[in-house]
Amino acid sequence: MKLHGALNSPYVRMCMVTALEAGLQDRVTLVPADLTFTKADPKLEKLSAIGKIPILETEHGHGLHDSRVIMEYLCHTAGNKTFLPDDGVKRFRILTLLALAQGLSDATVSLRIETSSRPQGLQWSALIDRLTFRIYACLDDLEQNWAHELQSVNLASIATACTLGYLDFRMDHMKWRNGRPELEKFAKGFNARASMIAAGLPAA
Numbered sequence: 530m531k532l533h534g535a536l537n538s539p540y541v542r543m544c545m546v547t548a549l550e551a552g553l554q555d556r557v558t559l560v561p562a563d564l565t566f567t568k569a570d571p572k573l574e575k576l577s578a579i580g581k582i583p584i585l586e587t588e589h590g591h592g593l594h595d596s597r598v599i600m601e602y603l604c605h606t607a608g609n610k611t612f613l614p615d616d617g618v619k620r621f622r623i624l625t626l627l628a629l630a631q632g633l634s635d636a637t638v639s640l641r642i643e644t645s646s647r648p649q650g651l652q653w654s655a656l657i658d659r660l661t662f663r664i665y666a667c668l669d670d671l672e673q674n675w676a677h678e679l680q681s682v683n684l685a686s687i688a689t690a691c692t693l694g695y696l697d698f699r700m701d702h703m704k705w706r707n708g709r710p711e712l713e714k715f716a717k718g719f720n721a722r723a724s725m726i727a728a729g730l731p732a733a
């Protein structure tokens with residue numbers, strides 16, 4: 530399988546970490562693709578009309594997106610039943626936490642675009658304020674309500690760790706650790722995992 534993308538995308542990194550945690554290191558290869566927000570990549574668009582990374586090209590040559598579908602596909606391929614349990618209560622807690630972590634990634638990527646990529650003079654300050662508020666609200670929720678799910682390796686804890694890694698990488702000045710000791714402890718432990726190190730971020 531080919532995973533098209535770059536590890537500086539939190540979504541690509543969560544897929545790669547899932548592949549490694551599921552024991553698929555010999556079956557998934559990262560194929561570098563770094564996108565600009567305003568230009569399409571025709572090669573990638575053949576695999577996904579959305580043209581965003583990550584895209585997984587399966588062993589049958591099909592294109593899968595987006596990151597959540599890829600993560601589930603990787604678990605399915607590996608026969609892994611624990612990263613997204615079947616049991617109803619556990620499953621929907623994990624899926625909700627996964628959506629929270631990915632929502633936090635969405636807000637952080639959007640804030641990065643708004644503050645670093647958009648041409649000077651075109652920034653929208655009310656949107657910057659809204660995204661900033663959303664980021665801190667998600668971080669507070671993670672700190673207060675998800676300790677149990679973050680204790681184990683699952684799709685949601687992987688996504689949370691990769692999202693916090695992205696905040697460190699691109700939004701260090703937001704100091705997400707301040708006042709969030711539980712989340713800091715979680716990130717410290719998770720970042721030491723072999724999968725997170727093997728799928729490490731480039732220098733900021």
Ligand SMILES: N[C@@H](CCC(=O)N[C@@H](CS)C(=O)NCC(=O)O)C(=O)O
Pocket residue numbers: 537538539540564565566567580581582583595596597631638
């Ligand atoms: N919901 C998507 C989000 C993917 C996404 O936003 N990828 C960004 C990189 S971090 C991208 O490809 N941006 C290029 C673009 O928007 O054209 C997922 O979970 O995979």
